[in-house]
Amino acid sequence: MESTVTLDKVARQAGVSSSTVSRIINGTANVSAAKRENVLRIMSELNYHPNVLARGLASGRTMGVGVLTQDISSPFYGSTLRGIEGALQGTGYHPIFISGHWHLQEELEAIDFLLSRQVDGVIVLGGGVPDERLQEVARRLPVVVLGRSIPGLEDQCLRLDNFAGAYQATRHLIELGHRTIAHIAGEPSHRDAQDRVSGYRAALESVGLPFNPELVQPGDFHEAAGFLAATRLVESRILFSAVFAANDQMAYGVRLALHRKGLRVPEDVSLVGFDDLPGSMYTTPPLTTVQQPVEDMGRAAAQGMLRLLRGERAEVQRMDVRLVVRESTVRRRSS
Amino acid sequence: MESTVTLDKVARQAGVSSSTVSRIINGTANVSAAKRENVLRIMSELNYHPNVLARGLASGRTMGVGVLTQDISSPFYGSTLRGIEGALQGTGYHPIFISGHWHLQEELEAIDFLLSRQVDGVIVLGGGVPDERLQEVARRLPVVVLGRSIPGLEDQCLRLDNFAGAYQATRHLIELGHRTIAHIAGEPSHRDAQDRVSGYRAALESVGLPFNPELVQPGDFHEAAGFLAATRLVESRILFSAVFAANDQMAYGVRLALHRKGLRVPEDVSLVGFDDLPGSMYTTPPLTTVQQPVEDMGRAAAQGMLRLLRGERAEVQRMDVRLVVRESTVRRRSS
DNA sequence: TTGTAAGCGTTATCAT
DNA sequence: ATGATAACGCTTACAA
DSSP states (O other): OOOOOOHHHHHHHHTSOHHHHHHHHHTOSOOOHHHHHHHHHHHHHTTOOOOHHHHHHHHSOOOEEEEEESOTTOHHHHHHHHHHHHHHTTSSOEEEEEEOTTOHHHHHHHHHHHHHTTOSEEEEESOOOOHHHHHHHHHHSOEEEESOOOTTOGGGEEOBOHHHHHHHHHHHHHHTTOOOEEEEOOOTTOHHHHHHHHHHHHHHHHTTOOOOGGGEEOOOSSHHHHHHHHHHHHHTTOOOSEEEESSHHHHHHHHHHHHHTTOOTTTTOEEEEEEOOGGGGGSSSOOEEEEOOHHHHHHHHHHHHHHHHTTSOOOOOOBOOEEEOOSSOOOOOOO | OOOOOOHHHHHHHHTSOHHHHHHHHHTOSOOOHHHHHHHHHHHHHTTOOOOHHHHHHHHSOOOEEEEEESOTTOHHHHHHHHHHHHHHTTSSOEEEEEEOTTOHHHHHHHHHHHHHTTOSEEEEESOOOOHHHHHHHHHHSOEEEESOOOTTOGGGEEOBOHHHHHHHHHHHHHHTTOOOEEEEOOOTTOHHHHHHHHHHHHHHHHTTOOOOGGGEEOOOSSHHHHHHHHHHHHHTTOOOSEEEESSHHHHHHHHHHHHHTTOOTTTTOEEEEEEOOGGGGGSSSOOEEEEOOHHHHHHHHHHHHHHHHTTSOOOOOOBOOEEEOOSSOOOOOOO
16 A cells, blocks of 8 residues: 655645645645746656545535436436536536435435535435425535426526426327327326326317326336336227327337237337437337437536536526427328 | 534533544444433434544545446446445445546546545446556555456456357357358457457357358447448348347347348347347347346445455456347248 | 644544 | 544645
């Protein structure tokens, strides 16, 4: 184990005080060019790297931004994390990721973890942490929330118009002549899932189509649920010519179930998803879906955070959703 | 902003010294039951959370394990990260993720970042950091490396038998009667990609089949490359009845390209991937692929790390790969 | 412009 | 069993 190089050692080597070295590192005051040069040289000679802990302890700022996500391996949140990462890049701030696994207790602990790590701000991606807790945290440090709207923190919350997305998706199917459109719903406790059902329903009603509860199957945002739901639908002999799945992962499941039942997409059944996961461009056929600007959302959240850290307002904007028409939807065959 | 509760405040409130409180927190010495009770109560009343920075500075241990990954949003590494997370759960240690984006400079900076954050150990997932640098780091603190083998650190490196996986995949196709098997290779600079080509070639030669360079198309592990490669293959009119793609993502691209060209999988062309991504079970048809125990690998790496942190040897084992036969491969039609 | 010295919130080493 | 007190490595008034 090599001994660690401290700022003091650098100072001694350079024949200056540690404050001077600190000033040079932080650019916090004027230092004569000669000394700066010299110190800089010695720093790199000794391969000095400041101890972030000591720095954080002394200054009260750690340059860390905590990011509470639900699943580090989720294809959906992945791009958002990447967006956050990208926006923070080069700002001196670094993201610190931690997952809550859709589990309240874990989420709460994750927040405590971040706080005890003295992060300078927290970005929360969805999840179920009570509004009150987030409000509390927001009183202590900058907070930006994605996918939820917290009373009193509206300015720091970035939401997506799930209703509009679902509405567009369903309208698209209607405009292709579909009249019996099934919906595979998402995890019932999720606000997003509820909004998508509402959007679906509103679209039907906007053209006077009946809302048939039998056509709405419960799901949970995972492939298996889509598979099961579509299987049930086919086996129950309810007629439908199109399916709107509340997310792409379930759409994949639906796709496979239809395939197993000998139904072709899009010839026999049109299929729309929601999210536009990276893989949806490469399914067979490529999936028509509602695109969420997930990476942009991450970027926007991080930029809002940077603004808060600068003492400005977050001013994160509501992000728009858009339907990407690919090949899984087609005009209904006149039968 | 609420004021922070320090250990000192707790001590004062409880009428004991801060050392006593520290001892209670760390269970590092005997404290009378009465005092412990009381202090514990006050701690929760005041909602006290130890400052990890101060603790790390004083003790030299931060309970953080740095994890250098390449892409936080990669479907492949995702499960590994999750495995690491899971294995660390409840041990007091926490992972700190950082991405190198397959970019040497970034990777080196990421390592410096982790070191300056005083992590207690580092887990490296693949990437291109020079062996020497990793050896250097390993002299300072526990290091576990996934997907590479570093001279002198063999005991702390977890590798996968890519050769064997590719060999199995190719043999599987051969046993189904295929004689003209194309291979879409991975990123040429990756050791894994090279090993997979070797495995493919060895399998062919093991049954006396010729290795035809025309059947090997370059790729880079991404969907688009698979798409392009398969398109080239079909358009070049080289005959082939099966494709072994160096990873699942490229297999997806191949699948779509074949679809576009009117070739059915598996009726016209059998297809095998490598990785068994979460989505491969739900492609149409579900993909035959070489399963990597990615989550287990993460877990194993983390467990090795925990052993190192305890002062024991890492003793990470070589992990085995296995072919998962699904529906994208089928006996060759006797034509 | 530069140095001195007092923290920052813990842990760890002594005493007692 | 408990309490002073000195680190830990850095930042930041305050002086000079």
